[in-house]
Amino acid sequence: MRTNLSSQISLNRVSPRYYRPENAVERSVLTRCEKVPTNIYETPEEGVQQIADEIVAKIQDRQKEGKFCTVALGTGASLRPLFTELVRRHKDEGVSFRNVVVFNLYEFYPLAEGHEGSFSHLSRQFLSLVDIDPQNVFTLNGNIPQEAVLEHCRLYEQRIQTYGGIDILVMGIGREGNIAMNEPGSNLNTTTRLILVDATSKAEASRNLGIDNLPPCSITLGIHNILQARKVFLLAWGEDKADIIKSAVEDKVSDSLPASFLQLHNNATVCIDLSAAAHLTRIQRPWLVTHCEWNDKLIRSAIVWLCQLLNKPILKLTNKDYNENGLSELLALYGSAYNVNIKIFNDLQHTITGWPGGKPNADDTYRPERAKPFPKRVIIFSPHPDDDVISMGGTLRRLVQQGHEVHVAYETSGNIAVGDEEVTRFMHFINGFNQLFADSKDEVIVKKYAEIKEFFANKKESDMDSREILTIKGLIRRGEARTACTYNNIPLKRCHFLDLPFYETGKIEKNPISEADVEIVQNLLREIQPHQIYVAGDLADPHGTHRVCTDAVFAAIDEEKNAGAEWLKDCRIWMYRGAWAEWEIENIEMAVPLSPEELRAKRNSILKHQSQMESAPFLGNDERLFWQRSEDRNRGTASLYDHLGLACYEAMEAFVEYVPI
Template sequence: MRTNLSSQISLNRVSTRYYKPENTIERSVLTRFEKIPTNIYETVDEGVSCIADEIIRKVQERQRDGKFCTIAAGTGASLRPLFAELVRRHKEEGVSFRNVVVFNLYEYYPLTEPNNSSFNQLNELFLKQVDIDPQNVFTLNGTIPQEGVIDHCHLYEQRIKTYGGIDIAVMGIGREGNIGMNEPGSAATSQTRLILIDATSRSEAAHNLGVDNLPPCSITMGIGSIMEARKVFLLAWGEEKADIIKKAVEDKISDSLPASYLQMHQNATVCVDLPTAAHLTRIQRPWLVTSCEWNDKLIRSAIVWLCLLTKKPILKLTNKDYNENGLSELLALYGSAYNVNIKIFNDLQHTITGWPGGKPNADDTYRPERAKPFPKRVVVFSPHPDDDVISMGGTLRRLVQQGHEVHVAYETSGNIAVGDEEVVRFMHFINGFNQLFDENKNETIKNKYAEIKKFLLSKKEGDMDARDILTIKGLIRRGEARTASTYNQIPLERVHFLDLPFYETGRIEKNPISEADVNIVMNLLREVKPHQIYVAGDLADPHGTHRVCTDAVLAAIDEEKKAGAEWLKDCRIWMYRGAWAEWEIENIEMAVPLSPEELRAKRNSILKHQSQMESAPFLGNDERLFWQRSEDRNRGTASLYDSLGLACYEAMEAFVEYKPL
């Protein structure tokens, strides 16, 4: 069973010569905008294998010389695949790390719970699974008194010098461009010190550790100390890091982006997979650095970029615009700007449809969805109990109003995203209702109310909720989802709560996806036999739930494909975004326009999820509420279509088709 298919979603076919140049000259041409040597790999596995080769080569070189190999390592999510590969090499190939000295890059402060420490994670993921002598492992102490921190930091720096400095530093990059917990504002010469962690970094680190909260500070190896390492590897995997990698590699050096300091390092390498490299110039805008292997999507991307650069709609672009901006190849291919313009104009025009389920009795040659069968059976998969309306609430209403049989499947309970005050409010209502209308004066509800109030009063920050409280929180979200579905005229018998098991840990960190999760999804698909499936393509969700939920759906579809399911032969799968990102216009294959009234109705359906308004705990680093993000993105998509000279709408929801692998 393939449960990682989301990692293989490739929206654009990238020519291998853009990321695997044949020689040094070609590489220098392609990477002219890159100020740090950057290696792009097709997969994470390929990347970590190459990095492991280099690390082991250095370790064994030191072994032959009878010397220690000193490694500074962090514990971010990007390093986990590398640690797993090094452990595999040790266990299966007999690679020894007996001469390795390890320095932990950072530790949270003040630490009260050892399990929440950075060092504990490093130990679990790597150290105790290989033959490194524990006496050769050094970490910063997150429990020392505050008055001893400065001396402790000086001693740590001195110990690094005692071992001859750092041979290899291995680290990830945070969403704010922080490296080794060095936050924006860190000086290039900074040494090991105590710093305050910003909210975004704390949230990201807490997710990586699988805890709800972390201490506010970190004792951190400074930028200056990292820059003294003889080799630095900066690792990043996944599309959610594409923006920050582009800035670190191509923008100017700035203390607001600590990773950019590596541009001054003599031997630093950035290692990324293709999704992470997506915004580097040689991948996103290859015409600026080399001749291109043109395909429809790349041409569309180039023309949209040219329109935004020149502030012209598509049909007003001239030969001069193409020639002055590195796109003369397209003139040679198509003969004139007009020929390219009309091709892309028609291409984008054909993505627009007011009939997301297909228009009956219409010529569907140039429509994104087929006319038949009509009406269609539709399943909308929603990772949390509000992603359906946030991401495609307007399309959802259209499908219902146009007569399709629409089912909504809420994949997780979403219970950890409900605040405690919501539980108190609902329990207060239930207790009051019981006292007013229960003639038998049943004490069960009264006692449970008292028990929950007592628990919440004694609950400390970071404590896990009791199972009863999680159940109540799940019920609150179910009620909101039912209300929103009823508002959108979806019969409640077509509203499915899947409660996938992977989610039910009660903490931010979830269990790995399992066959049990996939089977639940598969059973629903076999029951409905849909003609259309909508699934989350919002893989930048910082907590990863969207990705796991999408993997469960894609794995179920994959299993049905292997089994030769008849229903799948007449089914299309559409991916939506909304809460965390929007599709780039070059990838959009269906754009559903919304009128002002439809956008208002969409907002109303989002607002039915009252627990996810101002008090929602997981808004990420975007301060806007979910309904505000949704409207801004939908209006932004419509505005982009308008600026390109296409139809002018109030808002648009965008979709990309997924074709089963």
């Protein structure tokens, strides 16, 4: 069973010559905008293999010399695959780490007694699973008194020097460009110190470590210490790191972006996959650095870029515009700017449709969706109980109004995203209802009300909710989802609550996807046998649930494909976005326009999810509420089409087709 198919989504076919140059001269040309040596791999797995090769080779060289190999390690999602591979090599290939000395890059502060931090995560993921001598493992202490921190930092640096300095330093990069826990504002000369962790870094670390409530500070190696390491690897995987990687690698050195200081290191390497490399010039705008292998999407990307650069609509671009901005190759291919302009204008025009389920009795040659069969059976998979209306609420309503049989499958309960005050509010209602209409005779309600009241009164910040409270929180979200479906005229019998098991840990950290998750999705697909499937394409979702849910759907489809399911032969799969990001226009294959009234109705659908308004714990780094960011993105897509010279709409929802691999 393939449960990682989302990692193989390739929206644009990137020519290997852009990321695997054949020689030093070609590499020099391609990387002219990059100020740190950057290795791009097709997948994280490929990158991890090569990084592990280098680390193991260095360790074994030191073993032959009878010396220690000193390694400084961070933690987080980017390093997890590397730790897994090193552990595998130890168990399967006998690679020994007995001569390795490990220094932890940072630790959260102050750590309460018994609470986990960075070092606990590092131990669980790597140190406890290999043969490193515990006496050779050192970490910053998150429990010491504050007045002792300064001396503790000095002694930690002294111990690193005792072992001859750091041979290899491996770390990830935060969304703010932080390395280790050096926040924006950290300068070149910073050494090991106590630092206040900003809200963004704290939230990201909480998700990566699976720890709900981290302390506000960290003791961290400074930029100066990091740059003293003889070899530095910075790892980043996934499209959510694409923007920050471009800034760190291509922008000027700045203390507002600590990772940019790696440009000053003489032996640092940035290791990324194609998704994380997506915004590097040689991948996103290859025509600026080399001759291109042109395809339809790359041409569309180039023309949209040129329009934005010159603030012109497509049909007003001239031969001069192409020649002066590195796109003369397209003139040679198509003969004139006019020919390219018309091609791309028509290409984009054909993505627009007011009939997302296909228009019956119409020529569908240039439409994104086929006309037949009509009506269609449609499943919209929603990772949380509100992603359907946040990301494609307008299209959902359009599908219902146009007569299709629309089902919504809510993949997780979403219970950890409900605040305690919501439970209290509902319990007050239930208790009051019991007093008014049952004369307080229902002993179960009275008892539960008292238990929950007492639990919340004594609940500490780090305490997990009981299973009963998580169940109530899940019921709250179910009720909101049903209300939204009723508002959108979807019969409640077509609302499916899948409650995938991977999610039900009660913590931020979720279990890996399992066959049980896939089987639940597969059973629904077999029951409905849809002609259309809509699935979340928000792979940059900061808490990871969207990706896991998408993998569950793709795995179920893959299993059905392997089983020769007849229904799948007449089914199209569309990926939506909207909660966290939007599709780049060069990738959009279906754009559904919304009128002002339809956009207002979409907002009303989102507002039915009252627990996810201002009190929702996972709004992420974006301070706007979900309905606000959704409207802004939909309006932004429509505005972009307008500026390119196409039809002007109030808003647009965008989709990309997924073809089973």
